[in-house]
Amino acid sequence: DVKVTQSSRYLVKRTGEKVFLECVQDMDHENMFWYRQDPGLGLRLIYFSYDVKMKEKGDIPEGYSVSREKKERFSLILESASTNQTSMYLCASTSPGGEQYFGPGTRLTVT
């Protein structure tokens, strides 16, 4: 079974803090994604990566950066957390056949 894990299920941070969200997949997938999910807005793509050290902006990259130093790990970084970044963050990876697998999500609250 494909497994995508995220470092935290719940996280509370203060405004201005630097926040790291980690995602690891165990199936050697090349493509990995970070989304945020908000009520009424659905899932929105923040960044994705199609290979180590390769990344592309999604629909809402402002305020975020990413890092992919190893194939299995894709990190989302909030350089200076703000209250409007309070959200559910979901990581995913895609198999060569095109099936996307999601992690359990991180509920981030910025106060």
Add this chain to the structure above:
Amino acid sequence: KQEVTQIPAALSVPEGENLVLNCSFTDSAIYNLQWFRQDPGKGLTSLLLIQSSQREQTSGRLNASLDKSSGRSTLYIAASQPGDSATYLCAVNTGANSKLTFGKGITLSVRP
């Protein structure tokens, strides 16, 4: 730009009913379409993946169909159970690095 629509946003049915969830998309040039289930506060679980060359896929009580030319997919759930209560999302892959475009989901409630 691809847009995916799921209507209605919410649905409530009695246990045992067969039901159909609809998904429509604007651009028929897709690689595949995927149906997901999401329980409250959790991540998405993949239910079915239909490649563009396929017409349908089945898994247990679930059957998903795809009509690319009309930009539609349906998820059929047979003999619904309270445990089927969740939000169901469809997502379309247009092929550019497997980026998905999601619908906003249908929240299903199955009443005992």
